[in-house]
Amino acid sequence: MKALKRSSDHRDYQRVPRVVTAMARDEVHGVSVAPHSHERAQLLYATEGLMKVKTAFGVWILPPRRALFIPPGVVHQWTSMSRVTMRTIYIEAKVAQAFGDSCRVIEVSPLLRELILSLLDEPIEYPLPGRGKHLAMLILSELAAAETVPIAIPWPRDRRLLAVCEGIVDDPGSPRTIEDWAAEAGASARTLIRLFPKETGLHYRQWVQQVHLAEAFGRLARGDSVGEIATALGYASPSAFSAMFRRILGKTPQHYLSGWRAPLQNAGT
Known part of the structure; x- marks a missing residue:
């Protein structure tokens, strides 16, 4: 029953x-x-x-x-x-x-x-x-x-780095550089570069790529194209974004697009 x-x-x-x-x-x-x-x-x-x-x-x-x-x-x-x-x-x-x-x-x-x-x-x-x-x-x-x-965004505790990480997660496609973020956080770029691996276990670029991957999965699930995602995240071309995606996950974004869309369109709630 x-x-x-x-x-x-x-x-x-x-x-x-x-x-x-x-x-x-x-x-x-x-x-x-x-x-x-x-x-x-x-x-x-x-x-x-x-x-x-x-x-x-x-x-x-x-x-x-x-x-x-x-x-x-x-x-x-x-x-x-x-x-x-x-x-x-x-x-x-x-x-x-x-x-x-x-x-x-x-x-x-x-x-x-x-x-x-x-x-x-x-x-x-x-x-x-x-x-x-x-x-x-x-x-x-x-x-x-x-x-x-293998997607996770390790979170820091240092207040300066915390402010930077929150800003990046809130705006994953921001064109700001590490120097720009440093100026906002009240720290030097060298300090932030040192803090990233110490606090998160990842270097700055690796950490940003994890944010990009997380954002990309969300956009893929919504039906965005690879080109739209690459543009939103600030990559020079869809191929540059796809190369980063494949390097980390071993699969292309197209693999996930083809694997997700049919089940999601046919599934009930």
Whole structure:
């Protein structure tokens, strides 16, 4: 028997006596959820829309074919960058240990997507044994096999670098140079160049490229062309942008365009 109504409050899912629980929540553009954490691990996922997620260690931009695995206890906040249909799952902490102790972006396969949606058709406390348990076990299996996408924007703590990073994320296509950013932050360019690897583990250009990749995935999900994305991000040509994309991810933007558009156009919510 299906549940008549599901809560959209994450707190109602943390102590349900099931290994995996699923929550549906829809939001309009511009909603920000204050920093919080969960007893369980979370797979933060939306079938439609873009989300920006931030922790003390990084920032991630998630289009519909990406989800963020968040271990138990990790404080995070998220903002809807468009209308969002969130279909997220929570995993019992002991079981979630198998998936690691740090946040990571995963590729959501069509099967994993459908499994999550199917679990939402079951009661929150689905019968044991039964269909819900089988779906939950399949979700864990798909999650274990999911491809990790090497996109993360490490976040600094130094106040000068923090101001620079916030400015770049807010305007990824800005033509400003490291010298321009330094003048705004009240530091020398040499100081910023030294702080980037110290605070984020990436050199300045590497860090900016991660921002560009995150922005590109969001634009690809919206249907922008490679040429439009290259122009928006300040690249001299589509081929220059594609070369950067392929160098880091091993695949071209066209690969993602062809792989995303058909499933997204045919998928329901």
